[in-house]
Amino acid sequence: MPSMKHKEKNMHNQLHRLLPLVLLAPAALLPVLPVPEYWITxxxxxxxxxxxxxxxxxxxxxxxxxxxxxxxxxxxxxxxxxxxxxxxxxxxxxxxxxxxxxxxxxxxxxxxxxxxxxxxxxxxxxxxxxxxxxxxxxxxxxxxxxxxxxxxxxxxxxxxxxxxxxxxxxxxxxxxxxxxxxxxxxxxxxxxxxxxxxxxxxxxxxxxxxxxxxxxxxxxxxxxxxxxxxxxxxxxxxxxxxxxxxxxxxxxxxxxxxxxxxxxxxxxxxxxxxxxxxxxxxxxxxxxxxxxxxxxxxxxxxxxxxxxxxxxxxxxxxxxxxTWFPRRTPVDAPADAVPLTVRKKPARGSLLLDVKAARKEFGGLVAVNDVSFQMRAGEIVGLIGPNGAGKSTTFNLVTGLLPLTRGEIRYRDDIVSNLTSRDIAQRGIGRTFQHVQLLPTMTVLENVALGAHLRGDFLPQGGVMASVLRLNRNEEKKLLREAAMQIKRVGLERHMYDEAGSLALGQQRILEIARALCGDPALLLLDEPAAGLRYKEKQALAELLRKLRAEGMSVLIVEHDMDFVMNLTDRLVVMEFGTRIAEGAPEKIQSDPAVLEAYLGSVA
The missing domain is CATH 1.10.3470 (ABC transporter involved in vitamin B12 uptake, BtuC)
Known part of the structure; x- marks a missing residue:
């Protein structure tokens, strides 16, 4: 038997649908009424x-x-x-x-x-x-x-x-x-x-x-x-x-x-x-x-x-x-829709990302100086270093935001060097941003569904006429179901129908992760995900990332918070002045003389 809340919601939506008809009825009768011709004109x-x-x-x-x-x-x-x-x-x-x-x-x-x-x-x-x-x-x-x-x-x-x-x-x-x-x-x-x-x-x-x-x-x-x-x-x-x-x-x-x-x-x-x-x-x-x-x-x-x-x-x-009229309540994400096709994930421990002598020059400035490192499936790797070390530039080379000057970046069996961001996303690399980039007036569900843009039934850049004619209803059900699943996966189901701009910063960063997951990536790149978060929010974020790693997800993090990455990552890659100066487990990095000098200015 339907709940009272469900009945109220249905009545609310019916009122919302009937209201335009009530308002349009007088306008529809005008031509047959003895009104001045000028009004009609x-x-x-x-x-x-x-x-x-x-x-x-x-x-x-x-x-x-x-x-x-x-x-x-x-x-x-x-x-x-x-x-x-x-x-x-x-x-x-x-x-x-x-x-x-x-x-x-x-x-x-x-x-x-x-x-x-x-x-x-x-x-x-x-x-x-x-x-x-x-x-x-x-x-x-x-x-x-x-x-x-x-x-x-x-x-x-x-x-x-x-x-x-x-x-x-x-x-x-x-x-x-x-x-x-x-x-x-x-x-x-x-x-x-x-x-x-x-x-x-x-x-x-x-x-x-x-x-x-x-x-x-x-x-x-x-x-x-x-x-x-x-x-x-x-x-x-x-x-x-x-x-x-x-x-x-x-x-x-x-x-x-x-x-x-x-x-x-x-x-x-x-x-x-x-x-x-x-x-x-x-x-x-x-x-x-x-x-x-x-x-x-x-x-x-x-x-x-x-x-x-x-x-x-x-x-x-x-x-x-x-504001004078009743607002339409959001439509529930359909739980009975057919799931979207999921790409086959790489075997745990297999080579996933291989950065070979990546170099980026801006005129005479060398921002990334022949950096090399690898990532394997099912691990969390941190990319750290002092301000100006070249971390974000390296991150943007991997995600296609910047082109390489020379070198090579290989993802699984593909060379992704100098591909566009959308081509890299299509191959299974998802990302978040250092400064949160959401559509604040859209709901959390709609923001996350944007991450599945490449996974619809119609061509990724097509489907416009199908959308106009509502021929894409089955596709929409699939995309919204996938978005709802990812929202629940990261623990934001309570805010599914809230506007994204109304969320706290920590929740917005989690939303960005859900949006990236909606693209079905095998590799997730996070750009300073803990920035601006409180202690408990950082704990919740770390717990989420450990959960994703347990599910087979690989994560590359650019981060300044040393406590956060030391307690979370499997390996760290340390950069200074655009050059890789160290790589290894967190315990090893903590005592590395080159790392201590880079951060503290002295090995003493």
């Missing part, structure tokens, strides 16, 4: 703007890639449909795939060139290509130059033309709902977690096996597709197109809509489009009466609004509005 434009803003939620709010050029993709959708339907009499429904094809091709090429940029260079690049496309629309003879195209035919359904705004209303908002559902489905999936990881930095995402350069292009193209669909609808709603609505000003407004509503939330995109569209309409009617007809006063008000928003509500309006 305003809502239609809110829908068109919402489509672009939803794409920006995925691109900017979640992926962390700022774009001011989305209006240009709206223009591609509008102009392709307008040109083909007026010049060649192509059915408006057939012009949509043509527009999407051109948009995908253009976005893919632009994305390959610009998505590798970071910092302020990326927004500047989006302004550049946005302006280029805008001027292209206004200077091509066959597109009517600045006069544009007129006489665009209306869309028709079953032979009935959608001539009026009331007739287009349902189509526009149906597409908005489908777009919101598609983006939500995508974000709640393996590719979605990879997209979320982009904002947390390339280093962590690549170490989990995410092809970050490819995922950036994917979200850029996805956002461009939504903008193109908005342009296609606009062309057949307005029945004419010219370059004006596709310039930089509109590109800035689209981004402003997403920011005002809540750039990290799909609901925020619709909210931001609604607030700004209605506010702009009101201001354009009121401000000229107050200050005169001359002057772009609404732009001034929007500027002030943006400053206030960034000062007092940098996450937008949606997070505040969402």
């Amino acid at each position: 305003l809502l239609n434009y809110i829908g068109l703007y919402s489509l672009v803003a939803i794409g920006l939620v995925l691109l900017t709010g979640v992926g962390g890639l700022t774009s001011f050029g989305q209006a240009a993709f709206v223009g591609i959708g509008a102009y392709v449909s307008g040109y083909l339907s007026t010049r060649y009499g192509v059915s408006p429904w057939l012009t949509l795939p043509a527009g999407l094809l051109i948009t995908v091709a253009a976005a893919y090429l632009i994305g390959l060139l610009t998505m590798r940029m970071s910092g302020h260079y990326l927004p500047l690049a989006t302004i550049a290509w946005g302006l280029s496309l805008y001027y292209l629309f206004g200077n091509l003879e066959f597109l009517g130059k600045h006069d544009g195209l007129n006489g665009i035919p209306p869309l028709a359904i079953f032979g009935r033309p959608l001539n009026a705004g009331r007739e287009m209303y349902y189509l526009i908002w149906l597409i908005v709902l489908l777009a919101a559902l598609a983006v939500t489905n995508l974000l709640n999936s393996r590719p979605g977690r990879a997209i979320r990881a982009l904002k947390g930095g390339v280093t962590m995402a690549e170490a989990m096996g995410v092809h970050t350069a490819w995922m950036k292009v994917v979200v850029f193209v996805f956002a461009a597709v939504l903008a193109c669909i908005s342009g296609w609808l606009y062309a057949h709603l307005q029945r004419a197109v010219n370059p004006t609505p596709f310039g930089l000003n509109y590109g800035i407004e689209y981004l402003f809509m997403a920011v005002v509503g809540g750039v990290a939330h799909v609901g925020g995109a619709v909210l931001g489009a609604s607030v700004l569209t209605i506010l702009k309409d009101l201001l354009q009617g009121v401000l000229p009466r107050l200050f005169g007809d001359n002057g772009n006063y609404d732009g001034i008000v929007f500027g002030i609004l943006l400053v206030l928003l960034l000062q007092y509500a940098k996450d937008g309006i949606w997070p505040y509005l969402r």
Whole structure:
């Protein structure tokens, strides 16, 4: 018999599912009610703007890639449909795939060139290509130059033309709902977690096996597709197109809509489009009466609004509005899912990692000077030394974060020298970071599931359309089951559905270990795992690592805490000034003259 808590949880989720229907019911009835035509027109434009803003939620709010050029993709959708339907009499429904094809091709090429940029260079690049496309629309003879195209035919359904705004209303908002559902489905999936990881930095995402350069292009193209669909609808709603609505000003407004509503939330995109569209309409009617007809006063008000928003509500309006509604409780990790395939572990005592004369130079500085050491399966090895000894650089050479200058690193039967981090992760090497790198607003379960990015049913960098269409449900069950198992394995099951950012530092370090274990590694590399931990937390961490060693896991630790490594490791490798100065059991290292001199400055 189900428990009372389980019943309450089911009722809570049912209420959460029914609430959108209650809110949407009045909106669905508007076209058949005797409301002013102007209301319907305003809502239609809110829908068109919402489509672009939803794409920006995925691109900017979640992926962390700022774009001011989305209006240009709206223009591609509008102009392709307008040109083909007026010049060649192509059915408006057939012009949509043509527009999407051109948009995908253009976005893919632009994305390959610009998505590798970071910092302020990326927004500047989006302004550049946005302006280029805008001027292209206004200077091509066959597109009517600045006069544009007129006489665009209306869309028709079953032979009935959608001539009026009331007739287009349902189509526009149906597409908005489908777009919101598609983006939500995508974000709640393996590719979605990879997209979320982009904002947390390339280093962590690549170490989990995410092809970050490819995922950036994917979200850029996805956002461009939504903008193109908005342009296609606009062309057949307005029945004419010219370059004006596709310039930089509109590109800035689209981004402003997403920011005002809540750039990290799909609901925020619709909210931001609604607030700004209605506010702009009101201001354009009121401000000229107050200050005169001359002057772009609404732009001034929007500027002030943006400053206030960034000062007092940098996450937008949606997070505040969402507190009024019941929150959806997390879905339990499925215990009945089929387990993921586990790679065969090496025999205990077999050679696992072989570092041969590894050297790393930064210009004239030799950071790692021909360091050699080996690791065998089923042992814990510590890599220690004073500050500046080259430990972290050696660690980063093994994990693929840095390329070797010369030498060789072999893992099992493969040479992994100069492979990328994701290629090394695919071969069975997991890692944590000196400074914890988590996605703080995602749950512990979702953070750990990111570690299994390379273990899904679909291709590691694919599965986007499968996620959008929810064809990956069985894969998601497997990945979440694996994540839940690793969380229980490290003792964090009590926090499985908590946000990762709410955990204490020691728990976050344990979470990183669980995330690395989710990738099914044979070798686990830990970068200063005891840093910042209290005594009892260090004891718990040491106990976990001994447990993993007993299960056949091999562990390489970079650590400064001598008490921690001396009581835990099987062997130690000591470095000073980029050179290995000693290697052996902890008891031997404690009395080694070279080690004593390196740490104490004297052997006396």
